[in-house]
Amino acid sequence: MSVGYTLMTEQAGPTDLVRHAAMAERAGFDFEVMSDHYFPWLDEQGHSPNAWSVLGAVTQATERVELMTFVTCPTMRYHPAVVAQQAATVQLLSGNRFTLGVGAGENLNEHVVGRGWPPANVRHELLAEAVQIIAGLFDGGYLDYAGKHFRVDSAKLWDLPEIRVPIAVAVSGEQSVRAFAPLADAMIAVEPKPELCKGWDELHDGDSPKVGQLPVCWDSDRKAAVRRAHEQFRWFGGGWKVNAELPGPPAFDAATQFVTEEDVAAAIPCGPDLDPIVDAAKPFWEAGFTHLALVQIGGRHQEEFLDVAERRLLPALREAGGR
Template sequence: MVELGYTLSSEEHPPNDLVEHATRAEDAGFDFLSISDHFHPWTSQQGNSPFVWSTLGGVAHATDDIPVGIGVTCPIMRYHPTIVAQATATVAAMLDGRFVFGVGTGELLNEHVVGEHWPEHAVRLEMLEESVEIIRKLWTGDQVSHHGEHYSVQNARLFTLPEETPPILVSAYGKRSAQTAADIGDGFWSVGPQDTVDTWEDAGGDGPRYTQLQVCYAESEDEAVETAYEWWPNSALPGELSAQLPTPVHFEQACQMVEKADIAESSIVTSPDPEAHVESIQTAVDAGYDHVYVHQIGPDQEACFEFYENEVFPAVENADFG
């Protein structure tokens, strides 16, 4: 059976609100949470980008049993792998067996802030692989020194460790990254149904498979399209722009190409009919995913909580996701 999660959108909400959304999602009956790790929002309209590791501390204390995944962190530039290892070990200890760690090769939007050269994707994959190796070594609690192609670690040891090591799920969008994800990860993380999961499985990938669905629930579809156009036009940008633009201003300039019709025709679910949401979940399940989490676009999160609790979840229970 598919598990349904809820996105804590760091780009759109301040940290205390994200903690409240986490508790509301747990009360509404969602199976897990995903939270984003950004330094910048995509556009100034979104208006937020709190430090995810601080927010996760609040979420750990405010929730009871719901698993929490970070989707995803880029542990190759803005953070050194040793710092990521310490941050994840602490959060995993606080969440006590319900933390899932997603990693990926990142976007220039977030990583360029430290002033380092932005490598091509093949190099970033190499950096990700080495970073994950370092993180796993440090999670053992042993003293670690490492002198690799991209990173050096000297006499580092973590003293605060979780009882259970969290799984590392690796994000991928193409054949080469899917193969790397299969080699180094404990599961797969993506955004939107795509055939990359098949490549990952063919390469020997095993474990849970996470994907995100973009939705905007409102009383009418026109209202939902308007909200999505105002708050999340970046979802309609083509190709690899999202990985290559450096600032929210650049995204705003690029989003001038996006029309409301593009949002209406995109993969964002804007219908207030619960069956449209069930169909979108079915599409993800058919693509091979067993964890599907929902990103409600815009400021009105409560309307989506009520809609899923009262209408979508009952429809999902009656659906056959075989």
Template sequence: MTGYGYFLSCEEHTPKALVAQARMAEQAGFTSLWISDHFHPWTGEQGQSPLVWSVIGAVSQAVSLPVQTAVTCPTMRLNPVVTAQAAATSAVLLEGRFRLGVGSGEALNEHVLGDRWPQAAVRLEMLEEAVQVMRLLFEGGQVSHHGKHYTVENARLYTLPDAPVPIDVSAFGPAATELAARIGDGLVTMAPDADAVERFRRGGGGQKPVLGGVKVCWGPDREEALELAHRLWAVEQLPGELNQVLPTPAHFEQAASLVPRERVAASVTCGNDVDAHVGALRAYAEAGFDRVHVQQIGPDQRGFFDFYRTEVLPQLVQ
């Protein structure tokens, strides 16, 4: 049976607002939390980007829900050794209710230290080695590693949860899906793609969890909700590798200006049609997902949570 969680957007909201949303999500009946990990928002209009690890610490003291990063890039801006320490501490605070979602990253966040932005195949190679390093550290002993991309000397994590932190791998194409199947404890992806789920399971993922995310924009006026979704998240409709290679929010704003409202309307459920919201989430269940996390676009979080608590979730968790 598919579970339903809430997706906290660090691109749109302040740290205190995210903690308040976590509380509202638990009260509304959502059973887990995703939280994004960025250095920059995608666009200046989104307007925020707090350090995710500080927010996770605050959320851990506010709710009893499981939490997962969706997703952290542990290869450039964050070294895998530092990522492992942050994840282990988060798991201790959450008493084991933490999963680390990882991905190969975007230039938007990872180029800020001035490093060269590698090609996709190299980024996946780096991610695989980073996961290897983190798993060694989660075992609790002293780790020294001399690999192609990372060197670790005499590193040990002294604050560890009772069990190693699960690492789920994000994938948006066949090569990344195959990597997730080979090295991940689960798959993270955004589209209700049954073929990708099957590729993951056949490639070695077996019965490991498949976790998804979807954006909606609830509101009493569908046209106003669509306008908000287009203004804040047209970037999600950019084709090809643009989301991975554009370096600044200004570049994303330029590219997003070319995305028509109709494309957002076809991809994002907007307004207050109960059947449309239920259908958007059921698509993930029908594609074989174990859990889907819903992100409400915009500031009207209270209205969204009331709507989902009374109208949507009761139809999905019968």
């Protein structure tokens, strides 16, 4: 399993994100993923720069690591034709190191354009049409498209990379696996469910990247780590069905007012001990994931974490994962 680093736009500004990207590459991470938000989950996180602008800078600050959006919603804030253009440009700038990760989105980020927030089944319809449009533009030539939700009129990407941009889609259950595996090159999920990998592999002959994500909060002081994880990541406890519906940071604050530090510490590895991180990663490779991106919680706490990752954590994860 390849080990990645998350450039979390909700907890760091653009300059720091680019600096962290270069540091993570030097530390030895295999790939880097970047969230694409308009809002942070909670006010305490305090950031949300434009992911695509930052990605452009990251392509020039790094040389080796694979890059991915984790994830972009190509249906409301962005029209899928614009996402295709952005992805092709990043692929060219990065020297063919980019994968376009897409998902159905959250109310938190998409409501800002004033189109309301549709139910889950409509969001999946939107995403399926968007992926078809993006893939059609990656084919080259002019594209006309008339779907239930989107229209494209004589669109064309004038700067296409030699290597087609892979498309990865976020899934959560059997229905979304069946819907998107035929349309995508790779799978994204945040829970280590073996049935997701099995279902995806059945439609890809087992030869497809499957990317997971694991939040951690490393700190030399465990109590400080638990406090920080609770402060900035208690939103995680709501589950994605809830998280997708809430409209802004105040709603996440209210929804998680009864989540305790103990609740967060039970779900997220916190503190200086690396064994809990390795233990939390194991279910992903046991489930069949090929890639796992770590999230170090706390925008101001990346340098120490990356040093520990280079010296101790990455070797421990690779040894445990058989690399």
